[in-house]
Amino acid sequence: MNNSLKISAASLILALGLIGSSYTLSRFYLRLEREKVITVKGSAQKRLVSDKASLSAQIAVQAVLIADAYKTLQTQTDQLRSLVGAQKILLTADNVDLEKVYKKNNDGKNTNEIDYYILSQQFKISSSDVQKIEALSKEIGGLLSQGIQVSIYGPEYYITDLAKIKMDLLAEATNDGYKRARLMADNSGGKVGKLVEAQQGIFQITTPDSTDVSDWGTYDTSTIEKDIKAVVTLKYLIE
Numbered sequence: 001m002n003n004s005l006k007i008s009a010a011s012l013i014l015a016l017g018l019i020g021s022s023y024t025l026s027r028f029y030l031r032l033e034r035e036k037v038i039t040v041k042g043s044a045q046k047r048l049v050s051d052k053a054s055l056s057a058q059i060a061v062q063a064v065l066i067a068d069a070y071k072t073l074q075t076q077t078d079q080l081r082s083l084v085g086a087q088k089i090l091l092t093a094d095n096v097d098l099e100k101v102y103k104k105n106n107d108g109k110n111t112n113e114i115d116y117y118i119l120s121q122q123f124k125i126s127s128s129d130v131q132k133i134e135a136l137s138k139e140i141g142g143l144l145s146q147g148i149q150v151s152i153y154g155p156e157y158y159i160t161d162l163a164k165i166k167m168d169l170l171a172e173a174t175n176d177g178y179k180r181a182r183l184m185a186d187n188s189g190g191k192v193g194k195l196v197e198a199q200q201g202i203f204q205i206t207t208p209d210s211t212d213v214s215d216w217g218t219y220d221t222s223t224i225e226k227d228i229k230a231v232v233t234l235k236y237l238i239e
Helices: 003-035 066-086 130-146 162-187
Strands: 037-049 052-063 090-093 097-104 110-127 150-158 192-200 204-206 225-238
Touching (some): 037 162, 052 066, 066 090, 066 130, 130 150
Antiparallel strands (some): 052 110, 052 150, 090 110
């Protein structure tokens, strides 16, 4: 091998070596950079009291004649309106629904002859006085003893100012996460640097002291008091 070939071969080997060492150093540097980042979770929780409540009620009656069914429905819905109106609570009504029930033949199949009619009407009742709605739901249930065919759905309890509450909780959760990062850094001889990534978790609104968690978030409406929890994931540089 002449000198020029030897020099070319040596240069190629050196170049490949430099590329390899550069790649190794680059990977080592990136690993060090990754190791300088700490990931922590911060959380915040608050007990809330609902400031809005609602319930739904449905009255359904049946009769052979549609006129009789309508008359009975009007009488029973008037009693419901009177009960709710006495509490000065908002009540809204849907349209009256009509269902025809046909007679069946010996084979159990419907004929063209109407057996009776079912008329029903649904009502929505809501108020900012949650205690009053809770008491009213029991009073409406008492209409059953008077022969009124009423069904009750709820009550359900809500928080109207959730947007501001969520923002406050996010701030608290972020502060909690920073404290955790600082504690971990101090114990390892480091110092918390700038925040490089932040991810907001799903808010969980549950019954008091519940441990229920959902990937899509939870909003329980069955109780007046609720717990709302926020979680954030933070990544900080460690100096």
